Amino acid sequence: MSETLLELSGIRTGYGRIEALHGLDVTIARGETVALVGANGAGKSTLLRVISGLQPLSAGTVHFGGQDLARCKAADRVHRGIVQVPEGRQVFAGLSVEDNLTLGAFSRRRD
Ligand SMILES: Nc1ncnc2c1ncn2[C@@H]1O[C@H](COP(=O)(O)OP(=O)(O)O)[C@@H](O)[C@H]1O
Ligand SMILES: [Mg+2]
Numbered sequence: 001m002s003e004t005l006l007e008l009s010g011i012r013t014g015y016g017r018i019e020a021l022h023g024l025d026v027t028i029a030r031g032e033t034v035a036l037v038g039a040n041g042a043g044k045s046t047l048l049r050v051i052s053g054l055q056p057l058s059a060g061t062v063h064f065g066g067q068d069l070a071r072c073k074a075a076d077r078v079h080r081g082i083v084q085v086p087e088g089r090q091v092f093a094g095l096s097v098e099d100n101l102t103l104g105a106f107s108r109r110r111d
Contacts, residue, residue, distance in 0.1 A: 002029035004066075011050055011060035020046040023059070052084055053077045079107050 004027055011024040020043045028034050036044050049055035051062065053074035062069045064080060072080070083104050091100045 005030040007063040009061050012058045013050060013055050048084060052082060
């Protein structure tokens, strides 16, 4: 059996009184490639915000590499290898495609 890398369990979150994710479970194995497909407003971006630690949860857990990320801030998740490559025009226009990709491929140590 393949090793679980990312595991979301019972995720509930939303915006004010609007609940966007209603108890979502996702398990992704190391080395697996997953596409998330859904209608506009289905909650895809919200799920990515949850994984990156930008979206507060009302219920549920996120484990990455077997560790609970509940107390892991967004910036620290980047150091652990959780990175988003934004869509559309949210790139550095003055940099090449390669440089834009390289920017997301490493993090500076703080010590
Ligand atoms: N900043 C926000 N304030 C209020 N509601 C939001 C906000 N962002 C998203 N939503 C709502 O949360 C739900 C999921 O949105 P979203 O995660 O952006 O979907 P997707 O990325 O799949 O299009 C939708 O009902 C959307 O209207
Ligand atoms: Mg979206």
